[in-house]
Amino acid sequence: MDFDLSKPQKLLKDSARDFLARECKPERVRELMKTDTAHDDKLWQAISDQGWTGLNIPEEHGGLGLGLVELAVVAEEMGRACLPGAFLSTLTAAALVERAGRAKSRAKYLAPIAAGQLKATVAFLEEGASWEVDEIKLKATREGGNFQISGRKLFVPDAGVADLLICVARDGDGLALLPVERDAEGLSVKPMPSMDGTRKLYEVAFEGVTVAEADALGADGDARGALRGALEVGCLALCSEMVGGMQWVLDTTVEYAKTRQQFGRAIGSFQAVQHQCADMLLMTESARSATYYAAWALTEGDPSASVAASIAKAYCSDAYREVGNRGIQVHGGIGFTWEHHLQLYYKRSKSSETLFGDATFHRERIARLVVDGGPL
Amino acid sequence: MDLNLTRNEQEFRNEFRAWLDTNVPAEWTGGGSTGSEDNDAYIRYLHDWQRKLYEGGWAGISWPKEYGGRGATLMEQSIFQAELARANAPQLIGTIGLSLVGPTIIAMGTEEQKSGYLSKILSGEEIWCQGFSEPNAGSDLAAVGTKAARDGDDFIVNGQKIWTSFAQMADWCLLLVRTDSDAPKHKGITCLLTDMHSEGISVRPLRQMSGDSGFNEVFFSNVRVPAAQILGEVNKGWTTGIAALMNERANLGAGIQVVFKRNLEALIERSRTIERNGRPASEDPLVRQKLAQAYLELEILRLNTDRSLTSLSKTGIPGPEGSTQKLYWSEMNQRTQQAAQEILGPYGQLKDFDNGMWEYAYLRSRGNTIEAGTSEIQRNIIAERVLGLPKSY
Numbered sequence: 135m136d137f138d139l140s141k142p143q144k145l146l147k148d149s150a151r152d153f154l155a156r157e158c159k160p161e162r163v164r165e166l167m168k169t170d171t172a173h174d175d176k177l178w179q180a181i182s183d184q185g186w187t188g189l190n191i192p193e194e195h196g197g198l199g200l201g202l203v204e205l206a207v208v209a210e211e212m213g214r215a216c217l218p219g220a221f222l223s224t225l226t227a228a229a230l231v232e233r234a235g236r237a238k239s240r241a242k243y244l245a246p247i248a249a250g251q252l253k254a255t256v257a258f259l260e261e262g263a264s265w266e267v268d269e270i271k272l273k274a275t276r277e278g279g280n281f282q283i284s285g286r287k288l289f290v291p292d293a294g295v296a297d298l299l300i301c302v303a304r305d306g307d308g309l310a311l312l313p314v315e316r317d318a319e320g321l322s323v324k325p326m327p328s329m330d331g332t333r334k335l336y337e338v339a340f341e342g343v344t345v346a347e348a349d350a351l352g353a354d355g356d357a358r359g360a361l362r363g364a365l366e367v368g369c370l371a372l373c374s375e376m377v378g379g380m381q382w383v384l385d386t387t388v389e390y391a392k393t394r395q396q397f398g399r400a401i402g403s404f405q406a407v408q409h410q411c412a413d414m415l416l417m418t419e420s421a422r423s424a425t426y427y428a429a430w431a432l433t434e435g436d437p438s439a440s441v442a443a444s445i446a447k448a449y450c451s452d453a454y455r456e457v458g459n460r461g462i463q464v465h466g467g468i469g470f471t472w473e474h475h476l477q478l479y480y481k482r483s484k485s486s487e488t489l490f491g492d493a494t495f496h497r498e499r500i501a502r503l504v505v506d507g508g509p510l
Numbered sequence: 511m512d513l514n515l516t517r518n519e520q521e522f523r524n525e526f527r528a529w530l531d532t533n534v535p536a537e538w539t540g541g542g543s544t545g546s547e548d549n550d551a552y553i554r555y556l557h558d559w560q561r562k563l564y565e566g567g568w569a570g571i572s573w574p575k576e577y578g579g580r581g582a583t584l585m586e587q588s589i590f591q592a593e594l595a596r597a598n599a600p601q602l603i604g605t606i607g608l609s610l611v612g613p614t615i616i617a618m619g620t621e622e623q624k625s626g627y628l629s630k631i632l633s634g635e636e637i638w639c640q641g642f643s644e645p646n647a648g649s650d651l652a653a654v655g656t657k658a659a660r661d662g663d664d665f666i667v668n669g670q671k672i673w674t675s676f677a678q679m680a681d682w683c684l685l686l687v688r689t690d691s692d693a694p695k696h697k698g699i700t701c702l703l704t705d706m707h708s709e710g711i712s713v714r715p716l717r718q719m720s721g722d723s724g725f726n727e728v729f730f731s732n733v734r735v736p737a738a739q740i741l742g743e744v745n746k747g748w749t750t751g752i753a754a755l756m757n758e759r760a761n762l763g764a765g766i767q768v769v770f771k772r773n774l775e776a777l778i779e780r781s782r783t784i785e786r787n788g789r790p791a792s793e794d795p796l797v798r799q800k801l802a803q804a805y806l807e808l809e810i811l812r813l814n815t816d817r818s819l820t821s822l823s824k825t826g827i828p829g830p831e832g833s834t835q836k837l838y839w840s841e842m843n844q845r846t847q848q849a850a851q852e853i854l855g856p857y858g859q860l861k862d863f864d865n866g867m868w869e870y871a872y873l874r875s876r877g878n879t880i881e882a883g884t885s886e887i888q889r890n891i892i893a894e895r896v897l898g899l900p901k902s903y
Contacts, residue, residue, distance in 0.1 A: 135512065135513055135514065135515055135516065135519060135585055135816060135819075135820070136511060136512050136513075136820055137511060137513055137813075137816045137817045137819070137820040138511060138817075138820045138821065138824070139511060140511060143511070203511050388897050388898070388899065391899060392898070392899060392900070399900070400899075400900050402893070402899035402900055403899065403900035403901065403902050404902060405886070405889075405890065405893075405902045407899075408889060408890060408893030408894070408897075408899050408902060409886070409889040409890075409893070411892075411893055411897055411899060412837070412888075412889035412890075412892035412893045412896075412897070413889070415834065415892055415896060415897060416834050416837060416838060416892070419814065419817075419834060420810045420813075420814055420838065422817075423810055423813035423814045423816075423817050424806075424809070424810050424813060426511065426813075426817075427513065427813045430511055430512075430513050431513075441809075442809075444806075445805075445806040445809050445810065448802070448803075448806055449806055449807075449810060494799065496802075497798070497799050497802035497803055497806070498795070498798060498799070498802065500802035500805055500806055501798035501799070501801060501802045504778070504801075504802070504805050505778055505781070505792050505798060505801055505802070506792075
């Protein structure tokens with residue numbers, strides 16, 4: 135057994151850290167937060183030049199065809215840099231196309247995604263804000279060889295810049311995964327301003343949008359399974375980001391505790407402060423163990439993969455918030471200011487907590503798997 | 511990254527598992543208390559069990575081959591602990607000798623000490639205890655006050671130790687004593703290999719709130735210990751003691767997680783038969799949340815352990831990271847036992863419900879954050895030695 139990154143994986147992680155330290159400084163993150171989309175064409179192109187937009191996309195479609203441990207280390211560094219924009223959304227959509235798409239759709243979408251020419255997102259949540267597939271209400275009705283969609287999706291990340299939206303809709307008793315391009319007739323996108331300015335959310339309205347039945351994803355296969363698989367990949371990437379964010383908060387806080395003086399000594403010499411930092415380390419490392427394991431299990435198709443993904447998300451959701459709380463507490467007043475970068479991570483931790491389901495949602499999934507013995 | 515066992519690791523596991531299948535005594539039902547009336551019989555029973563392991567070649571597997579071990583890798587040691595727990599095998603009566611004293615003697619002992627003690631630790635012929643803590647030297651271990659005064663070729667030891675596990679049955683003690691009262695406290699300590707049958711030693715068992723009598727007070731009154739019994743060097747016993755404690759913290763994780771796993775499986779099983787709001791507790795959303803939280807925390811214990819084993823395999827020396835493991839499992843077990851109590855309600859407190867296992871586990875877990883270094887001390891170690899924060903004392 136070897137529970138450590140391989141040499142190439144470590145190199146990839148180091149180079150991602152260096153790259154993001156250059157290209158995505160906190161000042162840049164703050165500028166992008168103020169924009170409508172948090173998207174930057176130049177930054178996106180630079181990311182895709184690194185090969186990251188096609189990291190997991192098979193080589194036949196122009197990607198690097200790497201595994202999910204590689205994704206985990208890159209996403210970890212993205213989280214450490216609090217990278218704004220549509221990486222996570224596009225990655226999740228690509229995972230869905232890869233799992234659910236017919237050859238035609240895969241060929242159509244994956245290569246442009248890998249090349250950085252296509253940004254995408256999955257439109258899932260509705261009024262109920264539930265990540266439970268069975269609670270999808272938006273209907274796609276079949277009519278003359280087309281699906282017709284009328285209704286709303288909410289909290290759709292990055293819909294403002296996505297060239298492609300994959301709408302998860304109800305098709306009778308089953309699911310329809312419908313690719314809708316940005317310029318489709320009847321589609322409108324409206325911002326939902328929210329706490330975390332680095333990951334913009336939108337309301338997406340479909341008014342009689344049509345998608346040819348032949349273009350639907352997952353129509354000839356297991357749409358539900360494909361969707362679950364893609365969401366698990368998204369979940370894993372998000373958990374990795376969260377681990378990187380925790381690491382940033384931990385490092386920043388420890389550094390501050392070493393230098394900030396009160397009562398004539400560094401506050402890091404007080405046990406009340408030390409113990410906060412020790413707990414932050416424990417949570418960060420535990421989150422990392424859970425996330426790396428999920429990455430490995432999902433890559434290998436291990437039977438524990440689904441439960442591993444939920445363990446990682448349940449733990450990271452609680453831990454990132456808590457690491458943020460402790461970090462700000464140790465910083466005191468300066469940690470609560472707009473000026474300090476901690477606020478970026480604190481807000482990111484909250485938006486990440488609910489994205490793809492919060493800890494309560496994932497604990498229920500774990501219970502279905504280990505108390506009831508599955509299926510999900 | 512490859513989280514599958516290697517072929518060698520699998521073979522090792524299969525071999526030991528097969529050995530356990532045929533050798534764990536059929537009459538053994540797990541548990542057992544050293545405080546029972548047939549204490550002597552129980553101790554003999556445990557002696558026999560270790561003898562059996564020894565004869566099968568399964569004692570002290572981590573030790574180098576030249577000292578009678580197998581030179582097992584850390585991963586194999588982890589597998590060994592996990593398999594022992596999985597088979598619900600009796601505890602190892604010689605565990606202090608095997609995991610703590612033996613490796614320290616191998617690292618620091620003289621040739622005479624190695625040939626004198628090691629094989630008897632393996633066979634279980636001689637049982638060891640660890641005389642570190644004192645009434646006034648708990649978390650502040652370097653404050654040991656038990657004095658050893660030089661008298662010709664001997665030391666004369668006077669003082670008291672406390673929380674000494676296995677002292678009531680031990681033949682030897684890895685004893686920390688003060689040999690220089692004028693030196694700074696870390697620099698006047700010596701480690702003595704002390705015969706527990708010496709004149710002047712008396713042992714008084716302490717009963718724990720869970721009912722066990724696992725540990726003891728040990729009193730030393732003019733006990734003569736030959737100077738040849740020094741492990742390491744005079745006044746450098748702090749180094750010896752720390753080396754031993756690192757072994758302790760590094761070794762605990764692997765077996766304990768399997769014990770916890772069995773406990774949680776029993777709780778999940780129980781939740782299906784006990785009722786909550788007119789239906790099985792396992793269908794109650796709050797109970798499901800608690801069970802899932804316990805499950806995920808335990809999985810993460812396993813993953814943290816495996817990750818630190820990988821890192822330990824590469825660096826070779828147990829480091830302060832063991833403190834994060836200790837902190838994690840001890841606090842986790844307290845949360846899980848509280849969850850069990852909440853799920854089981856008043857049944858959880860009954861002594862004849864599931865043989866009193868929930869009542870016992872809850873009380874026993876209370877000691878977890880104190881034994882083998884309190885949570886506060888573990889956090890101090892993490893802060894200072896892992897995160898590099900300034901010393902607080």
